[in-house]
Amino acid sequence: MRLPLARGFALAPLLALGTGVVALVAFPLAVTNPYALHVMILLFLTVIQGESWNVLGGYTGQYSVGHAAYFGLGAYVTLMLLQFRQVPPWWGVWIAILLAVAVAIVIGSITFRLRGPYFVLASIAVAEIFRLIALNWTGFTNGAEGILLNEIPPLRIGGRTITDFVSKVPFYYAGLALAATTIAVNWGVQHSKLGYYFQAIREDQDAAHSLGISLPVYKNIALAISAFFTAWSGAFYGLYVGFIDPGTVLPVEVSVQFVLICIIGGIGTIAGPMVGALVLVPLSEALRANLLSDLLFKIGIVSEDTPTGAFLKDNLAHAHALIYGILVVLVILFMPDGVLGFAKKLFSGRRRQTPALPEVSSEKGSA
Amino acid sequence: MAGPILEIRNVSKFFGGLAANADVSFSMEEGMIMGLIGPNGAGKTTLFNCITGFYPPSRGDVLFRGQRINGLTPDRVCKLGMARTWQKVRPLAKMTVLDNVMVGALARTNSLSVAAELAMQQLRQVRMDHRADHLAGGLPIGERKRLEVARVLATQPQLLLLDEVMGGLNATESEEIIQLILDIKKRRITQMVIEHDMKAIMRISDRIVVLNSGEKLAEGLPGEIVSNKEVVTAYLGEAFE
Numbered sequence: 182m183r184l185p186l187a188r189g190f191a192l193a194p195l196l197a198l199g200t201g202v203v204a205l206v207a208f209p210l211a212v213t214n215p216y217a218l219h220v221m222i223l224l225f226l227t228v229i230q231g232e233s234w235n236v237l238g239g240y241t242g243q244y245s246v247g248h249a250a251y252f253g254l255g256a257y258v259t260l261m262l263l264q265f266r267q268v269p270p271w272w273g274v275w276i277a278i279l280l281a282v283a284v285a286i287v288i289g290s291i292t293f294r295l296r297g298p299y300f301v302l303a304s305i306a307v308a309e310i311f312r313l314i315a316l317n318w319t320g321f322t323n324g325a326e327g328i329l330l331n332e333i334p335p336l337r338i339g340g341r342t343i344t345d346f347v348s349k350v351p352f353y354y355a356g357l358a359l360a361a362t363t364i365a366v367n368w369g370v371q372h373s374k375l376g377y378y379f380q381a382i383r384e385d386q387d388a389a390h391s392l393g394i395s396l397p398v399y400k401n402i403a404l405a406i407s408a409f410f411t412a413w414s415g416a417f418y419g420l421y422v423g424f425i426d427p428g429t430v431l432p433v434e435v436s437v438q439f440v441l442i443c444i445i446g447g448i449g450t451i452a453g454p455m456v457g458a459l460v461l462v463p464l465s466e467a468l469r470a471n472l473l474s475d476l477l478f479k480i481g482i483v484s485e486d487t488p489t490g491a492f493l494k495d496n497l498a499h500a501h502a503l504i505y506g507i508l509v510v511l512v513i514l515f516m517p518d519g520v521l522g523f524a525k526k527l528f529s530g531r532r533r534q535t536p537a538l539p540e541v542s543s544e545k546g547s548a
Numbered sequence: 549m550a551g552p553i554l555e556i557r558n559v560s561k562f563f564g565g566l567a568a569n570a571d572v573s574f575s576m577e578e579g580m581i582m583g584l585i586g587p588n589g590a591g592k593t594t595l596f597n598c599i600t601g602f603y604p605p606s607r608g609d610v611l612f613r614g615q616r617i618n619g620l621t622p623d624r625v626c627k628l629g630m631a632r633t634w635q636k637v638r639p640l641a642k643m644t645v646l647d648n649v650m651v652g653a654l655a656r657t658n659s660l661s662v663a664a665e666l667a668m669q670q671l672r673q674v675r676m677d678h679r680a681d682h683l684a685g686g687l688p689i690g691e692r693k694r695l696e697v698a699r700v701l702a703t704q705p706q707l708l709l710l711d712e713v714m715g716g717l718n719a720t721e722s723e724e725i726i727q728l729i730l731d732i733k734k735r736r737i738t739q740m741v742i743e744h745d746m747k748a749i750m751r752i753s754d755r756i757v758v759l760n761s762g763e764k765l766a767e768g769l770p771g772e773i774v775s776n777k778e779v780v781t782a783y784l785g786e787a788f789e
Binding site: 372373374377378380381383384385387388389390391392393394395396449 | 600602621622623624626627631632634638639640641642643647650651652654655658660663699700703
């Protein structure tokens with residue numbers, strides 16, 4: 182964390198940021214391929230997820246593996262209100278978010294008494310409770326059948342009415358706006374008293390406590406911010422995909438996904454979840470769409486006609502979870518600070534190599 | 549301001565059947581340095597924990613400026629103006645030295661720029677301003693101890709509890725800490741100091757409390773304590789004859 186803030190405003194990064202924003206805003210005008218838009222929307226969704234988890238897990242160091250609870254709440258409440266009560270989602274989303282935040286504070290008040298692995302276990306258990314409720318309270322949630330969205334009512338913004346929710350463009354812009362908002366909120370947290378207090382709690386809870394930081398209050402603030410955007414991402418997912426069931430929005434896999442985005446990219450930084458999303462989304466899409474076996478055939482490592490080739494073609498796509506898992510393990514093993522931290526170390530290591538040498542030798546001499 | 553700044557009344561702390569503190573009472577006047585000594589396991593750190601809210605005392609009362617504070621959480625105690633350091637230093641390792649001290653300063657302000665200014669002042673006081681941009685996790689032990697003091701001073705305490713800030717330091721570093729403690733005294737900040745270095749504690753303390761097996765064994769001026777037979781026995785054992 183650097184201070185004062187004014188020092189951070191160099192021209193080059195601002196220009197890069199501006200160009201990036203313009204490119205992202207203009208993207209759907211230039212590219213109409215629905216799959217490309219789909220991947221971009223998934224990217225935005227993943228960024229929102231990662232940045233929301235980052236507030237609690239990254240800055241505050243509370244490794245929740247139960248964010249599926251808030252994700253699922255956001256998705257379920259929004260879609261239930263829309264499907265069963267005809268509440269338009271632009272209102273339903275807010276109800277869902279407020280409910281998720283309220284639930285988060287209740288859960289936080291109980292589970293934040295626990296530290297380290299015990300907190301992690303409690304967070305998993307809480308998410309499982311929500312999954313089981315959604316699964317078994319069939320009269321209320323439709324149970325395992327899930328909720329299929331019929332139609333999103335038209336939205337009026339200013340003088341324009343948006344009705345075309347079959348197209349991906351409205352979701353693209355909504356996702357972009359949400360992702361930008363979560364990034365901005367992370368930036369705001371990092372550059373405020375909250376950020377300092379969150380990180381102090383992450384580094385040493387007892388020291389933080391003795392320095393006047395109320396642990397339950399600040400942990401709950403972090404969780405509330407995190408749950409707010411997590412529920413938001415859940416509602417966005419539900420409305421975009423148009424179908425939710427306990428197996429897609431509430432399982433442990435979803436909770437793990439939140440953590441992975443940050444671990445892969447780099448924990449406790451704003452860019453980390455973005456890098457994580459840029460790694461994970463294309464990777465899982467490539468594996469899912471069988472691009473990997475196509476690549477192997479094209480390079481000529483394996484011929485498509487051989488039995489091995491046929492086997493790979495049939496099974497590699499199914500094994501995407503396995504390959505994904507192995508890659509994640511490799512990243513965790515060899516890049517403990519995430520891809521971003523690894524890249525930083527690589528660069529600073531190269532730059533410092535020459536001046537660092539005499540320093541090391543003098544240290545040896547004195548020891 | 550009349551009356552003691554801190555009063556400890558019959559404080560006991562039990563862990564299961566073990567009395568880590570038993571019926572300890574004493575009080576401190578504003579501006580003084582109270583030395584707290586005793587063999588290992590005498591209950592010095594437990595008493596710190598009882599005073600600063602990390603443990604609720606099992607029995608007895610802790611009064612800060614006449615207000616009963618046992619049962620308050622450590623953050624509330626800190627806000628009231630009482631702050632402690634840790635025997636085993638607790639730097640916020642992945643934050644810079646300046647950020648560490650700013651976390652302390654933020655107890656009194658919501659503005660980052662004000663906090664940064666206060667923090668730099670404290671760092672200059674412990675002569676660590678040249679380290680402001682370093683990560684706290686990479687400091688050598690002597691500087692970690694001084695950082696700990698700077699950080700706790702940034703919370704602007706009226707009463708400071710120092711838990712073995714000279715532990716593990718060499719003679720020069722210890723001397724620096726002694727000067728620092730005397731400087732703090734000049735600023736009218738009351739201090740309670742746990743220390744094993746007898747020479748140092750006799751030099752800086754106005755009064756000394758000796759704990760042994762959780763009980764208060766003696767209290768008095770440094771001169772009285774060194775000549776107290778019970779204290780000598782507790783430290784060195786019975787004379788062999």
